[in-house]
Amino acid sequence: MKLLSALISGLVFGIGISISGMMDPAKVLNFFDIAGTWDPSLAL
Amino acid sequence: MVTVFTPISSFGGGLAIGLGAVLLMLSLGRILGATGILSGTIFAEDREELKWRAAMILGMIAAPILIFLFTGKMPDVNVPISPFMIVLGGVIVGFGASLGSGCTSGHGVCGLSRLSVRSLVAVPTFMATGVITLYIIRHVVGA
Numbered sequence: 001m002k003l004l005s006a007l008i009s010g011l012v013f014g015i016g017i018s019i020s021g022m023m024d025p026a027k028v029l030n031f032f033d034i035a036g037t038w039d040p041s042l043a044l
Numbered sequence: 045m046v047t048v049f050t051p052i053s054s055f056g057g058g059l060a061i062g063l064g065a066v067l068l069m070l071s072l073g074r075i076l077g078a079t080g081i082l083s084g085t086i087f088a089e090d091r092e093e094l095k096w097r098a099a100m101i102l103g104m105i106a107a108p109i110l111i112f113l114f115t116g117k118m119p120d121v122n123v124p125i126s127p128f129m130i131v132l133g134g135v136i137v138g139f140g141a142s143l144g145s146g147c148t149s150g151h152g153v154c155g156l157s158r159l160s161v162r163s164l165v166a167v168p169t170f171m172a173t174g175v176i177t178l179y180i181i182r183h184v185v186g187a
Contacts, residue, residue, distance in 0.1 A: 005071030006096040010103020011110070013064025013076060013149075018108045018119040020057020026122035027047045032171075032178045039047045041054040 045124055065153050072096060077150025078104070079141040140170065 021027040021041055030039035065076040074096075081097045088094035112118050123130070141147040144166050146155060151170075155163025 002072060002096055003099040005067065006099040007103040009064045009068035009071065009076065010100035011064075011107050012060050012067060012103075013078075013100075014104035014107025015111065016057045016060030016062075016064055017104070018057070018111050020054045020061065021047075021050055021120070022057070023108065024047070024120045024122055026045055026124050027120070029124065029178060030045075030047045032174045033182060034175060035179055035183055037046045039049055041047075041050045044051050044055040044058060 045122065047122075061149075061153060062157070065149070065157075068100070069154070075146075075150055075154045077141075077146050077154065079138065079147035080150060083138075144170070 017023055027039055027041065030037050031042040033039075068074050068076045081100055084093060085097040085101055088097070108119050125133075137147070141150075144151070146163065146166060148170070151160075151163040151166040154160075156167055
């Protein structure tokens with residue numbers, strides 16, 4: 001049961017990371033690049 | 045490179061990230077710190093601790109595969125930097141997460157929502173450091 005909970009938590013967290021765009025290094029870098037190709041998506 | 049502004053999916057993803065952290069806290073009473081969970085799996089102190097961390101990582105790895113099975117499309121992954129910079133960045137982030145007692149998810153997702161004072165210090169510090177470091181690398185050095 002503990003393991004299943006951990007697995008599901010990991011799955012939900014991973015889905016969040018994936019659909020938010022945080023899996024994409026280019027998008028994460030652009031979140032920090034205020035002076036250049038800024039993409040504020042990850043502020044939401 | 046330019047990336048597309050995706051407010052809706054990023055907001056939805058943020059909800060799922062928070063939900064995952066809450067689920068772990070409700071079921072196991074643990075803080076979801078991805079770096080700590082990974083290092084706790086590699087350098088496991090006992091078997092029980094190893095098991096739930098390994099299950100968690102399995103879930104994280106399965107997530108994009110599940111998304112692919114449902115949508116037929118893998119999430120975007122573009123790596124605009126060299127392998128050397130990735131390794132260097134990984135070492136620095138790992139050092140910082142140890143020194144700062146937490147990583148982006150531990151401090152940023154769990155710590156802030158628990159109103160932890162040290163997270164309130166850690167998050168603006170690493171966010172600002174990220175902006176400054178990238179500014180120097182992209183716009184001063186011009187890499």
